[in-house]
Amino acid sequence: MKPSHFKGKEALEHVIEARQKGFAASAEVHGTELPGHYNAAADAAKETSLILTILWTLSVSHQLSLFFLCGWLVWKVGRSAILGWSRLERLHRLIEEERWEIEHHRTQERAELTALYAAKGFSGKLLEEVIDVLMSDDNRLLQVMLEEELGLTLGVYEHPLKQAAGASIGVAGAGLIMSFGLFFLPSWGPALCSGLIIALCSGTSAQLERNKVAPAIIWNLAVAALAALSAYLVAKAAV
Amino acid sequence: MKTPFVFDEFFASGQEESISPFLTKDSKKWGKNLGLRSACSAGCFLALAFGFSFVNQPISFLFLSLVYFFAGVPALLGSLKDIKNLEINIDVLMTLAAFIAVVIGSGLEGALLLVLFELSHGIEENVSRKAKSALHNLNYLAPKFAHVIGENGTLFEKAVREIGVGVQLLVKNGEIVPLDAKVIGGTSSVNLVHLTGESLPVPKTVGDELPAGARNLEAALHLEVLRTSSDSTLARIIQLITQAQEAKPRLQRWLDRFGKRYASTVIGLTLLFACALPFLWSIPFSGAEGSIYRALAFLIAASPCALIIATPTAYLSAISACARSGILLKGGITLDALASCSQIAFDKTGTLTTGELTCTAMEPLDLNALSLAYGLERQVVHPIATAICKLAVKKECLPAPIRGFRAIPGTGVEGVSEEGVVLCIGIPDTLAEKKPGELLALLTVGEKRFLFRFSDQLRKEAPALLQQLKTHPITPLILTGDRLENALPLGQSLGIATIFADLRPEDKLAKVAALSDQGGLAMVGDGINDAPALARATVGISMGKIGSATAVDASDVVLLNDDLSLLPWLFAKAHQTRAIVKQNLTLALVVICFATTPALLGLIPIWTAVLLHEGGTLLVGLNSLRLLKR
Numbered sequence: 001m002k003p004s005h006f007k008g009k010e011a012l013e014h015v016i017e018a019r020q021k022g023f024a025a026s027a028e029v030h031g032t033e034l035p036g037h038y039n040a041a042a043d044a045a046k047e048t049s050l051i052l053t054i055l056w057t058l059s060v061s062h063q064l065s066l067f068f069l070c071g072w073l074v075w076k077v078g079r080s081a082i083l084g085w086s087r088l089e090r091l092h093r094l095i096e097e098e099r100w101e102i103e104h105h106r107t108q109e110r111a112e113l114t115a116l117y118a119a120k121g122f123s124g125k126l127l128e129e130v131i132d133v134l135m136s137d138d139n140r141l142l143q144v145m146l147e148e149e150l151g152l153t154l155g156v157y158e159h160p161l162k163q164a165a166g167a168s169i170g171v172a173g174a175g176l177i178m179s180f181g182l183f184f185l186p187s188w189g190p191a192l193c194s195g196l197i198i199a200l201c202s203g204t205s206a207q208l209e210r211n212k213v214a215p216a217i218i219w220n221l222a223v224a225a226l227a228a229l230s231a232y233l234v235a236k237a238a239v
Numbered sequence: 240m241k242t243p244f245v246f247d248e249f250f251a252s253g254q255e256e257s258i259s260p261f262l263t264k265d266s267k268k269w270g271k272n273l274g275l276r277s278a279c280s281a282g283c284f285l286a287l288a289f290g291f292s293f294v295n296q297p298i299s300f301l302f303l304s305l306v307y308f309f310a311g312v313p314a315l316l317g318s319l320k321d322i323k324n325l326e327i328n329i330d331v332l333m334t335l336a337a338f339i340a341v342v343i344g345s346g347l348e349g350a351l352l353l354v355l356f357e358l359s360h361g362i363e364e365n366v367s368r369k370a371k372s373a374l375h376n377l378n379y380l381a382p383k384f385a386h387v388i389g390e391n392g393t394l395f396e397k398a399v400r401e402i403g404v405g406v407q408l409l410v411k412n413g414e415i416v417p418l419d420a421k422v423i424g425g426t427s428s429v430n431l432v433h434l435t436g437e438s439l440p441v442p443k444t445v446g447d448e449l450p451a452g453a454r455n456l457e458a459a460l461h462l463e464v465l466r467t468s469s470d471s472t473l474a475r476i477i478q479l480i481t482q483a484q485e486a487k488p489r490l491q492r493w494l495d496r497f498g499k500r501y502a503s504t505v506i507g508l509t510l511l512f513a514c515a516l517p518f519l520w521s522i523p524f525s526g527a528e529g530s531i532y533r534a535l536a537f538l539i540a541a542s543p544c545a546l547i548i549a550t551p552t553a554y555l556s557a558i559s560a561c562a563r564s565g566i567l568l569k570g571g572i573t574l575d576a577l578a579s580c581s582q583i584a585f586d587k588t589g590t591l592t593t594g595e596l597t598c599t600a601m602e603p604l605d606l607n608a609l610s611l612a613y614g615l616e617r618q619v620v621h622p623i624a625t626a627i628c629k630l631a632v633k634k635e636c637l638p639a640p641i642r643g644f645r646a647i648p649g650t651g652v653e654g655v656s657e658e659g660v661v662l663c664i665g666i667p668d669t670l671a672e673k674k675p676g677e678l679l680a681l682l683t684v685g686e687k688r689f690l691f692r693f694s695d696q697l698r699k700e701a702p703a704l705l706q707q708l709k710t711h712p713i714t715p716l717i718l719t720g721d722r723l724e725n726a727l728p729l730g731q732s733l734g735i736a737t738i739f740a741d742l743r744p745e746d747k748l749a750k751v752a753a754l755s756d757q758g759g760l761a762m763v764g765d766g767i768n769d770a771p772a773l774a775r776a777t778v779g780i781s782m783g784k785i786g787s788a789t790a791v792d793a794s795d796v797v798l799l800n801d802d803l804s805l806l807p808w809l810f811a812k813a814h815q816t817r818a819i820v821k822q823n824l825t826l827a828l829v830v831i832c833f834a835t836t837p838a839l840l841g842l843i844p845i846w847t848a849v850l851l852h853e854g855g856t857l858l859v860g861l862n863s864l865r866l867l868k869r
Contacts, residue, residue, distance in 0.1 A: 088256060088259065088261065088262075091259075091261045092254045092256075092259065092261075095246070095260070095261075096250075096254070099246070099250065106401070129395075132395060132396070132397065133396060135398055135401070136383070136384040136396040136397050136398045136401075137383050137384055137396075137398065138383060138398065138400075139246050139247065139383070142246055143246075152261070154260045154261055155260065155261065155262065155263055155264065156261070156263060157261045157262050157263065157266070158262070158263060158266045159256070159262055159266040159267065159269035159270050160269075161269040161270070161273075162265075162266050162269045
């Protein structure tokens, strides 16, 4: 067995390390949420509403806020797409590396599979047969290694442009709702709408992540309120 | 149940994101033709920027910045990559000119350069994408795993690449032989048509060798592996195709070389003019009349817009006309190559012939006996059986009921009629009556005997095609893997004097290489055995319907409806395209000379130079559109 592949580690340790690599490659920073167009939209809507609320509390003119929103929209859309492409590039690099491993280090890949399936409770002749079946087809083997070794899931990610479209809907939607709030209830409408948007988006994201909805909404609202208040009070103190 | 992913296509495409295994099914369409879509968006924004430039300057600039974002950023990235590789080419020149145009206040002109540049790249990328997976389909044909017979007689699947010499395999009816092997048990017949061009099923029994890729038609065969996957027949064909593609003369090289020289010269001259003009004409370095401004105006005027679209627009118009006629061209440069061909080589089986076994005669013709044969053969999947069934349908016979049907692999089929007469169809003992290129089958009905004759039929359009080709300065010849005795009658009936037969894929490749080097050679073929030759020929032409996916991938031209009669039209179109490309290049160079010289001398302002420049581009585009006519 070539030490260059496992770098002095046991097969199972190598698998654990590979799985961490897989998680790092598939993760993406969009707040704390999972990647995808829904989450990109929710994240963009929350950030937009909070920033517009801060601008409103600081009495920045509506016109300036609108100009800011245009630039902000482009930034959020572009950033979301870039993050998506960056993630896709990392995933494609991983799949290429794994394919290379399968082609050039079959013995080591067999050892990794054996370690993985032994950890699942397979042993003896059955383990050997399972490994033989998995090793008999490279396509199947690559899929198994991606899913079992690297912990990746195939066919679940959204295209970066679709994600960016989600972000654009989030910014535009939040901007529109905030404008309605400002138009109908100038004194407290923006704050109310902002709270509403943040609550709705946090709740949806939590549900998609299968997290608890109520704590997510309350925590997000609290952080947003703290952020807006901080900006307002610091500005007051400075003036 | 989860469907397993097939990663081969993804890797063969160069990890194209529109088929990324990580993306959801719905999401994949977002990644299709991104380059072209981005260029089209940039084109729309440019139109808006131009429109708003008369009404509202800031809005016009906003749209202009979007053009630079969608078309400029990809161009800039590409150019930086070229510069990193120490390559100064047309792409670098265009990008430089487009960005310098902003500096000297001609952003719209720069944006136009970028849009044209990105559009031509996007279209080119789209056209050539299909050719990327040349070997992908061959990998589909090669089985990934085989049924290995274990020590205790048990069967288990094993990856082909892990199977060594001497291992025993079982290949069932209908399966493809995974590795080159020797028959050690069983009798069957195999189809080698895609591998060798042999159209008739070949009987195989103990002791016979079988190449990887052959399809087992009848009973299960017990095989012993003779060569590992890396040395197998299919692996050798893959290697031959790769070599042939690399060795293929690339006419694009001339354009690339020209582009590099042109770009280096223009950039060099720009620097020279910026530095030297003040000393020659006593003009300042800076200012609207200064040498730097004039040098930059020269750079923009010399950016080869018309030159860049001179070839792709002509080729794309011709490609479009061809597509409407049922011909798929993988890149415009193929048309230029076609125009240079002085010989055309045809594969025999599947190209000049239909590639299907046809029952040409039943001797003596007896409809009752044919009905009995139909009853027997409809229970079998075999080319002979299919041909007999087709003849029976043609003669409007119904299948007679048969009892006690039994297929004897490698020998034939037998059964009993309703009246209790023993029936048998098999290969006749004596081959005295057999003509060249024919296959015989004998039907025995009790004491009566009937002979069926089979052969691969000539395509209907083939004689007319050969007649039409005589009006072109092109010599036809036949290259086939089939035996000379089978090819000779066909050549004689079509008036083709030069026939090369008994060619293995490597022989065919060597012959095609030699003929291509003598003068351009267009090769028409359909089988996997033709693929290396199709890739190596000056132009490879494959049959879209009957052709193997590998041959289609390896070729430059695909006749989508297998209609050979289109070939003379295609040659005429290729000559017309070459003439129009020449006209376009001349026109583009003349326009560039007319635009750059007055700009350099300061006789005309930069916008006039650009206008002249774009006028030339328009003329070139319009000239190309003439090729759209069918």
